Amino acid sequence: MDVKKIAVIGSGLMGSGIAYVSAWNGFEVTMVDINQDLVDKGMERLRTDVMTGIDKGKMSITQAEGLMSRLSGSVDAEAAVKDADLVIEAIFENMEVKKEVFAKIDSAAPAHCILATNTSSLSIDELASATSRPDKFIGMHYFSPVPAMKLLEIVLGDKTSADTINVAKAVGEKQGKKTVLAKNSPGFIVNRLLMPVMREAILMLERGDATKEEIDTAMVSVGKAPAGPFSLADFVGLDITFNAMSTLYREIGDCFKPPETLAKLVESGAIGMKSKKGFYDYAADDAEPEEPKGADSEWIVERLNMPAIREAMILIDDEIANKEDINMAMKLGASWPMGPFEMADRYGLDRCREFIGKLESELGECYSVPKSLK
Numbered sequence: 001m002d003v004k005k006i007a008v009i010g011s012g013l014m015g016s017g018i019a020y021v022s023a024w025n026g027f028e029v030t031m032v033d034i035n036q037d038l039v040d041k042g043m044e045r046l047r048t049d050v051m052t053g054i055d056k057g058k059m060s061i062t063q064a065e066g067l068m069s070r071l072s073g074s075v076d077a078e079a080a081v082k083d084a085d086l087v088i089e090a091i092f093e094n095m096e097v098k099k100e101v102f103a104k105i106d107s108a109a110p111a112h113c114i115l116a117t118n119t120s121s122l123s124i125d126e127l128a129s130a131t132s133r134p135d136k137f138i139g140m141h142y143f144s145p146v147p148a149m150k151l152l153e154i155v156l157g158d159k160t161s162a163d164t165i166n167v168a169k170a171v172g173e174k175q176g177k178k179t180v181l182a183k184n185s186p187g188f189i190v191n192r193l194l195m196p197v198m199r200e201a202i203l204m205l206e207r208g209d210a211t212k213e214e215i216d217t218a219m220v221s222v223g224k225a226p227a228g229p230f231s232l233a234d235f236v237g238l239d240i241t242f243n244a245m246s247t248l249y250r251e252i253g254d255c256f257k258p259p260e261t262l263a264k265l266v267e268s269g270a271i272g273m274k275s276k277k278g279f280y281d282y283a284a285d286d287a288e289p290e291e292p293k294g295a296d297s298e299w300i301v302e303r304l305n306m307p308a309i310r311e312a313m314i315l316i317d318d319e320i321a322n323k324e325d326i327n328m329a330m331k332l333g334a335s336w337p338m339g340p341f342e343m344a345d346r347y348g349l350d351r352c353r354e355f356i357g358k359l360e361s362e363l364g365e366c367y368s369v370p371k372s373l374k
C-alpha cells in the first residue's frame with residue numbers, strides 16, 4: 001500500500017514532531033488534539049521547527065510553504081482518520097486512554113488503514129486488542145526530538161502482518177529515519193539496553209566503587225560516550241528514567257528494580273536539569289565534587305559495558321531483534337559510539353564470558369551468562 005495521508009493523534013512534543021517529519025517528506029497530514037488550544041500549541045511548536053529548518057538553510061521558503069500546505073489541525077479524530085492510510089497515535093502514556101482512542105479510531109478509519117502507536121512502554125498486543133485489526137497494528141517508536149533523531153524502532157505485535165511491517169518501514173524511511181525491528185517486549189531495544197547501564201552506574205555509586213564524577217568522566221573520555229550516565233539522566237529527566245526502569249522492573253523483574261538513590265531523588269522532586277537538581281546541583285555554582293575513590297577509568301567503562309552486552313545477547317537469545325538492528329539502534333537512538341556487539345567483538349567473547357561470569361559469581365543471577373555466550 002502506498003501511504004499518502006497520515007493522521008497524527010496528539011499534538012504534543014512527539015505528535016508535532018511526527019507531523020513535521022511527515023509533512024516535510026511529502027505526506028498529507030492531519031494533526032489531532034482534544035481542543036483547539038492544544039492543536040494551536042502543536043502547530044506553533046511545528047512552526048518553530050520549520051523556522052529552524054529555514055534558519056539552518058535546510059529548507060527554502062517555498063519548501064516551508066509546501067510543508068505547511070500539506071498540514072492541517074483538527075479536534076475531530078474520527079473525521080481526521082476517515083480517509084487516512086496510516087494513523088500514528090502519540091497521546092499520553094496511559095493504557096486505558098490509548099485503548100479507548102484506538103477503539104474509536106478503529107471504527108472510523110477505512111479498512112485498509114494501518115494503526116500505529118508511538119508508545120514507549122506499553123504492550124503493542126494489548127493496545128491492538130482494542131481494535132478489530134491486530135494484523136494492521138504496529139508500534140512506531142520515534143525518538144525525541146523527532147526532526148533530529150534518525151532512529152525509528154518498529155515494534156511488531158504477535159499478529160502484525162508482513163504487509164503492515166513493510167508499510168511502516170517504507171513510511172519511516174520516507175520520513176528520513178533508519179528503521180530497526182523489535183518484537184513487542186519491555187523497553188524494545190534502546191530503553192532495554194540503556195537501563196542496565198544507568199542502573200549499574202547508580203549501584204556502583206551506592207556501593208562506593210566510584211563517584212558519579214569519576215563514572216561520568218570515564219564514560220566520556222575512555223568510553224567515548226557523548227555524556228556520562230549521571231549527566232545524561234539529569235538531562236533526560238530522572239522522572240522519565242525512573243518510569244522507564246519501573247516498567248522494566250514490573251515486566252521483567254527484580255534485575256531492573258530502580259535503585260533507592262534514584263527513587264529518593266525523584267520522590268524529593270530532584271528530577272534533573274528541569275528542576276535544577278538531580279544527581280548534580282545546577283543551582284549551586286560552588287557545588288563540590290565528591291572525594292574521588294580512585295577508580296580506574298578503563299575498569300569503570302568495562303564494568304558498565306558488560307551488562308549492556310549481556311542484555312543485548314539476551315535480546316538475541318529471546319529472538320527479539322537481530323545484531324545489526326541492535327547495534328544501529330544504540331548508535332542512533334542512544335548516541336553510543338559503538339553497538340554492543342561491536343564492543344563485544346572488541347573485548348573478545350572469551351573476555352566477555354569471563355567478566356560476566358565473575359559478576360555472576362559475585363553478584364548473583366542478575367548477571368548470569370547469557371545462553372549465546374555460554
Ligand SMILES: NC(=O)c1ccc[n+]([C@@H]2O[C@H](COP(=O)([O-])OP(=O)(O)OC[C@H]3O[C@@H](n4cnc5c(N)ncnc54)[C@H](O)[C@@H]3O)[C@@H](O)[C@H]2O)c1
Nearest residue numbers: 010011012013014015033034090091092093118119120144
Ligand atoms: N517524550 C519523549 O521523549 C517520547 C519519546 C518516545 C515516545 N514517547 C511517547 O509518545 C507519546 C506522547 O508523548 P509526548 O511526550 O508527546 O506527550 P505530550 O504530553 O507532549 O503530548 C501528548 C498530547 O496528547 C494529547 N491527547 C491526550 N489525549 C488525547 C486524545 N484522546 N486525543 C487527541 N489528543 C490527545 C494531549 O492533549 C497532548 O497534547 C507517549 O506515549 C510517550 O510515551 C515519548
